[in-house]
Amino acid sequence: MHLTTTVLRRTLLALLVSAALYVTYNQLTGLTHNDWYESNTLDTQIHEQVIQEASSEGLLIKENASVREAVAQIEEFANFDAFPTRRVMATGYTAGMESTGKEPGHPAYGLTYSGVPVSRDVYSTIAADPDVFPIGTVLFIPGYGYGVVADTGSAIQGEIIDLYYDTVEDVFAEWGKKEVDVYIIQEGNGQLSEDEFRAFQENRAVDGFTPPV
Template sequence: MVEKFKTYLKKYFPIGLRVEIIAVVILSVLIGVIFSTRKTIVVSVDGRSKKITTFCSTYRKVLDNSGISIGPKDKVKPSLDSRVENNTTLKIKRVVKVKVEADNKKLNLESAEDNVEDMLKAEKIGISKLDIVYPSRKHELKKGMNVVVTRVKTKDIKEDRPINYDTILKSDEQVENGTKKVVQEGQNGEKETVTRVVYQNGKEVSKKVISEIIKKQPVQKVIAIGTLTNYTPSRGTNLNYVESLQMRATAYTADYASTGKNPGDPAFGITASGTVARRNNGDYSSVAVDPRVIPLGTKLYIEGYGYAIAEDTGGAIKGNRLDLFFDSSSEVDNWGVRWVNVYVIR
């Protein structure tokens, strides 16, 4: 290509003009080379920018020629040894001085990291997820900052603990009033607990039960409280009762006037319970009651009448009333109507 160019010059241009043309071509080539190696970049140092025109091939040479020094911990992007690209920005972040308290040590450090967490990693100060870092891990690193790392550890302690049994009281009509009787002894239960203890810098700061497993249920202690009250009739021995009532008492016999039945009737003298109505001095006699007040079969002691058992009912015996059985009309007439104290006995 060059030989053809020389031949072309010799054939069409005189020697003087040829020299001038060659000089112009060489100059053009030189100018092209110069412009191809000339680059303009922006150097930003901690946010302050400066435009620099350079012929250097790497950013390190650009900074050296510009008198811009780089410390060992300063951060530079792109890297110092990468090739210079036209119209790029070289970012330089200078270190700041910070203090770090961790593991019973106080350190004076320099760092150009963006936040607290990155600084600690760069300084090989490991932190766990539980550790407390102040200021926060993502807090922007600033000059003069004091960073405190509190080491946090937990320990789970497993132990068996007793479950205290409850004591319950229940009324018992079979036990004399005011008397206590242990019906069932109590037994403690057992549970397995896991307690989490939290330590900060080796010192215990809190503990909390995080789980409980019942291994044995407790057994209640049952104490019977007697409700059976003592009563002494005017004649006879003491008797125990569970309830006392004041009731209006009338009297009846098995005759037609009282029951509407005559001798020979299959139901003559038969109570609502199916028993034969009877009057037993010193033993249980038949009485008629309202079953809603005194259930049939209930044993009673009636002042002025004696022991009785609720076996019968009557159309007029409603509510707080009872009808006492006698063997004769004269006894019925003699009783009449009166208010009496009635004791429910067991």
């Protein structure tokens, strides 16, 4: 009984202190609860309007856009003219036996040389010769999207890159093998972590990189 009374007293005291602080703050600032509500609502509306305007102008990749739609949007609105280019032979690969010699269940299945899991999205994992494009290098490949060098391969020597796709059918249907001029967006330092790759994937800006000086 004594414990219950003590708890009630402390709760009542806390409520009284909170009420006193609230009243004092309102008197000092002149703000009411409605003012806070209206201010927060306005801030939210402004934020949403900015996002909508940016999206409508092509500055942000549209939410829920497919990879093809996102790449088309980037190619329409982004300007890569200030970035250096390099002509390469681009092929496609998968995580499967036909490309890596590994099957599902293998401890290294689906993992790139850098340790980052393979991924096909607006920013995809690709393989390259690290003497040409160090691990962590970001390329823009017209028709494919951003490729982040995360992998290597015994057959990937010199001016060759290997673009990741989920299936062999996707490789043949969407790419095959072709020469292409790629844009060197950001040169890597030889390493790539999952957090770094995730940060790339979360970048929704169509033209989210600063050209080199």
